[in-house]
Amino acid sequence: MSRLNDLTIGVRFAVTGGRETWVRTTLTAVGVALGVALLLAASALPNAVSTQSARGHARTLSAPMHSVPRSDTTLLYGHAESEYHGVAVDGYLLRPDGAHPITPPGVRTIPAPGTMLVSPALKDLLVSGDGKLLRERFPYRITGTIGDAGLSDPGELYFYAGSSTLTTHTGAHRIAHFGGGPLSAPMSSLLVVLTILGCVVLLAPVAIFIATAVRFGGDSRDRRLAALRLVGADIRMTRRVAAGEALAGSTLGLLLGWVFFLVGRQFIGGIQLWRMSAFPSDLSPVTPLAVLLSVAVPVSAVLVTLAAMRSVVMEPLGVTRQRVTRRRRLWWRLVMPVAGPAVLLGTGRVTGQAPAVDPYPIVIGALLVLVGLTTLLPWVVEAVVARISGGPVPFQLATRRLQLNSGSAARAVSGITIAVAGAVALQMYFVGLHDDFNKTTDQDPARAQMHIDATYPSGERAQQMITALRATKGVEAVLGTIETYADKPGGDADAAGPWPTTTITVGDCPTLHELAQLPSCRDGDTFVAHIKGHRKSNDWVDQTVRPGGKLNVSLDDEPVLWTLPKSSRTVVARTDPMGEKRDGILVTPSAISMAQLPEAETRALVKIDRSVPDASEYVRNTAARIDPVMRVWDITAVDRDQQYASVEKGLLAGSVATMALIAASMLIAQLEQLRERKRLLSVLVSFGTRRPTLGWSVLWQTALPVVIGLVLAVCGGLALGAALLRMVGKPVTDWWGFVPLAGTGGAVILLVTLLSLPPLWRLMRPDGLRTE
Structure with a gap:
């Protein structure tokens, strides 16, 4: 019962502790909410893919194996696929045989000759200035739109047009029902491995970020908990109170994440990434995954907080952190990065003709490498900055701060480290599969196009x-x-x-x-x-x-x-x-x-x-x-496999979402660290330290862990990519594909630093010295 009371006290501190506590709780809640919203979107992908596939299959038209007798419900169709400015425009010409013809999904009646039904996206294009040339291709009057049930996604350009000239002698086919056409070919085992790896790479940084977000404001929280020792609280009680605060912030973040997801999916239909979109109704999280996520987030917040508190000694008159007297140990941090490639290499050879792929070794191996990098990063950062001395004043301020406490800096860049490592591995795997899914056609585009x-x-x-x-x-x-x-x-x-x-x-x-x-x-x-x-x-x-x-x-x-x-x-x-x-x-x-x-x-x-x-x-x-x-x-000259192209587009869209989350998380973490140092910054300015000096020190303080993290990410990503290619029997053809990816990671850090400069100038005002 006392443990529950301690957790309750922590929850009350999180919501009634004044402005500082509210700011810290809000930062934690927003950080957790961003991660939860992205994880909920990921848990909805299986439903989105299956529903889109089901709608596409329900409207399929394919020439029957045997002739279909004419009846009052049959109709003739001709496939009128096209393309406009590189985007597919698909549709059919239809001619009913009788008065009660079958209708495709999303359509109530077959359009009359000279008229057509179009998707909303195609209608918008045809009436816009960009669709002038396309309108010449459709000499039909638009009489309505196709419902959602007849479209694979909101951005699809699709139509049904009525015809009075279709006959079986001019290439048309007679059908008695829609749907039932051939299903898409099963995905190659090599692409299954790629999809599994992509999910791990995109979602692991989100989980790391959520674990980092629940530790926002740790320094001020520890000082406040130390005050509890003055009124008789023991070490165990203070840890449980801290866990209660984390529980409150993560629960609020979980609820806010659901709100972000439910509101955001209402606008998803108007967003296209690499010509991919979905209806809001498609994004329904898989129930078991949604329940697991809802339970795992607050539980993980409590466990992470309790684990972090083990390295903090809170006495009634202050806080002592185990940093200098007890250095981080290396041996156990090497276990996961080494075990990950071993698990992948120990898995049987996967080929394109394999009947099935066991996802668990791939998931476990990739997670061991990526999570192992996050456990190794604090040790590497601490070891490197401990050996740095001298340099300009801003550089010395940054290195001294990192030498005093490099843990928070390492946590802040752990997300970008794991994201870049996963991106490097994906890039190596993509390049290794290039020749399998991009075939030379022997066609000559120079002679005819x-x-x-x-x-x-x-x-x-x-x-x-x-x-x-x-x-x-x-x-x-x-x-x-x-x-x-x-x-x-x-x-x-x-x-x-x-x-x-x-x-x-x-x-x-x-x-x-x-x-x-x-x-x-x-x-x-x-x-x-x-x-x-x-x-x-x-x-x-x-x-x-x-x-x-x-x-x-x-x-x-x-x-x-x-x-x-x-x-x-x-x-x-x-x-x-x-x-x-x-x-x-x-x-x-x-x-x-x-x-x-x-x-x-x-x-x-x-x-x-x-x-x-x-x-x-x-x-x-x-x-x-x-x-x-x-x-x-x-x-x-090159024929690109459509399944391969679809997986690539999906991973690119996911990468954009993940990178945006990482940038937002780093900005929040940066703001939180600056807020913790508000008094110190004001003191430095009051003693005559130039503001540009402090600005450059913040940049160096961010850049050093980032550079170390990127080097570690490149090494880990290359090892993971090489192990995956070895698993599928492909050679490593490009060891330098990490260069643009590392550059992207560096650009994200530069952007976050620039966005944090305005709050930094405000925090360096003299009124930051005021206290109560």
């Missing part, structure tokens, strides 16, 4: 497409080909083995020059293309037709014969801008009639003038006018 493919065969549409693209603003050249399959006449469907078949590619001379090494070319020429070194495929082409022979160019039951001119020359195929080599028959336009190729398909490789702003958008607008569901891709 866009690839366009018609959605259904039509010789007439093919010629229209090539002509329209060449007249488009910003287009330098179009390598347009009209392609169809042709086989040897007289084929027997019952004959054993495949019947000789090849392709006919129609294009003008500049286009054919990109496809083969032509000695010369003029309209009316024809060629037989072979691929150098591919004897088997070349023989297959020759078996299908020889110059002077006939080819069946129709895929229907009724054959359409065409004679390959005897003047056709054999040429060697060359790699086109898509990285492909095409064999078969190459034909210039006047050598064959498009009427003979009713089933021809069109491919166009477009070279744009990069000096023309938005040239690629003009090309997409032209393609949409010809056929809204025409497929348009950018030609890239």
